Amino acid sequence: xxxxxxxxxxLFDVINPDDETLSFRKKQLGVYKSGRVPLDxxxxxxxxxxxxxxxxxxxxxxxxxxxPLVSNDEIKTVLDAAPGRFIGxxxxxxxxxxxxxxxxxxxSKLGLSGLYLNLSRLxxxxxxxxxxxxxxxCEDSGKPVIFNAGYSWMPDTPAKYSEPVRFxxxxxxxxxxxxxxxxxxxxxxxxxxxxxxxxxxxxTDTSLVYMGTPTAWYSQIFTKEMDIGWLQNSFADKVxxxxxxxxxxxxRAMKGLxxxxxxxxxxxxxxxxxxxxxxGWRERDDx
Amino acid sequence: xxxKLYEKQLESKKEFDLILITDQVREAVADSGVKDGLCAxxxxxxxxxxxxxxxLPDVEKDIxxxxxxxxxxxxxxxxxxxxxxxGTCSGNSPGHLKSLLAGNHCLFPVIDGKLVLGHAQDxxxxxxxxLLRRKYYIHIMGE
Numbered sequence: 180x181x182x183x184x185x186x187x188x189x190l191f192d193v194i195n196p197d198d199e200t201l202s203f204r205k206k207q208l209g210v211y212k213s214g215r216v217p218l219d220x221x222x223x224x225x226x227x228x229x230x231x232x233x234x235x236x237x238x239x240x241x242x243x244x245x246x247p248l249v250s251n252d253e254i255k256t257v258l259d260a261a262p263g264r265f266i267g268x269x270x271x272x273x274x275x276x277x278x279x280x281x282x283x284x285x286x287s288k289l290g291l292s293g294l295y296l297n298l299s300r301l302x303x304x305x306x307x308x309x310x311x312x313x314x315x316x317c318e319d320s321g322k323p324v325i326f327n328a329g330y331s332w333m334p335d336t337p338a339k340y341s342e343p344v345r346f347x348x349x350x351x352x353x354x355x356x357x358x359x360x361x362x363x364x365x366x367x368x369x370x371x372x373x374x375x376x377x378x379x380x381x382x383t384d385t386s387l388v389y390m391g392t393p394t395a396w397y398s399q400i401f402t403k404e405m406d407i408g409w410l411q412n413s414f415a416d417k418v419x420x421x422x423x424x425x426x427x428x429x430x431r432a433m434k435g436l437x438x439x440x441x442x443x444x445x446x447x448x449x450x451x452x453x454x455x456x457x458x459g460w461r462e463r464d465d466x
Numbered sequence: 467x468x469x470k471l472y473e474k475q476l477e478s479k480k481e482f483d484l485i486l487i488t489d490q491v492r493e494a495v496a497d498s499g500v501k502d503g504l505c506a507x508x509x510x511x512x513x514x515x516x517x518x519x520x521x522l523p524d525v526e527k528d529i530x531x532x533x534x535x536x537x538x539x540x541x542x543x544x545x546x547x548x549x550x551x552x553g554t555c556s557g558n559s560p561g562h563l564k565s566l567l568a569g570n571h572c573l574f575p576v577i578d579g580k581l582v583l584g585h586a587q588d589x590x591x592x593x594x595x596x597l598l599r600r601k602y603y604i605h606i607m608g609e
Binding site: 211223332391392393 | 551555
């Protein structure tokens, strides 16, 4: 199974009934010139890329933006419109008193599969105590968490709040909680490598193509700044394919991974198996 | 003088996709009421083209092979960066350059209310950055 673990559904037509809503989302995420994407066309693009499922991220910064960027109910709307093709992650604004209640509702009533947090957008460090109830709920519920780590394309997102090593306290305090430090934590990707090596519950994704082509960029990161053996032999079970849709077209981001000089079994892990383990669909071999 | 503008939509199915639109252009000419004049077919995009050639799959494949030779996918293009105005990465320089080679429009005579084409000529909407939903104009002017 091929899974794209990192996609923002902000442009999907089924959650953008009017131009005002679409404009709000485009401005918040910073995808200004992009247009509304019909859901059936998004599915065709997934088919073209050979992607079975795409994980879509709910995002809630409503303590300062009046409404969630993509609400949990809107994530559920997308799931219902294309059964089996999307995995929904919830958003919850930890600055709001009802954040835990909303997350509980997203899990129990809406059936969402995990939590997404961009602490740079929230301007909260990972050791902020307001995160603890959410982390505990996720750990107790067996739901993983995806954090923005390192750089974020989103406007108004100071990177200092998302430095990978700052997530160490969460990884230690919640050892049964699977967390993804997305974007390989770039430009602090060596910190992320340390986190992957040290903590069995820490994963990352490949939504980090910020310059050049995916082929050139992944080659730079995984074969020049690292030895390719690092990825293949030391954390092949921790890296998940993520496109960062709509920042990159899925088929092109995936081509960059396919062009890496890696073994077939490693590529299969990157494209799907690791995501299945992260999501709790498959047991992970910790030996 | 009659001036008619038709906006047509289509969906390309792959990254490089030559889509025959001859019938759509003929229909627009017939609908326009223009007896004698000119018909322009114009793409709305910067990574597509409008081309005329013989509608045969082997010719289409040769065109694809030639354009790929001239504009390889993996050359070190300048247009490979984050675009702040889009919030996305520019990963489609080959499409822009193939569009330049193909041209954005073609012109045809309209005589006796019919589109005039050579016997081997077909009109293509040329996709170089698919798959995408696309638009093109058929602009007919005459009497």
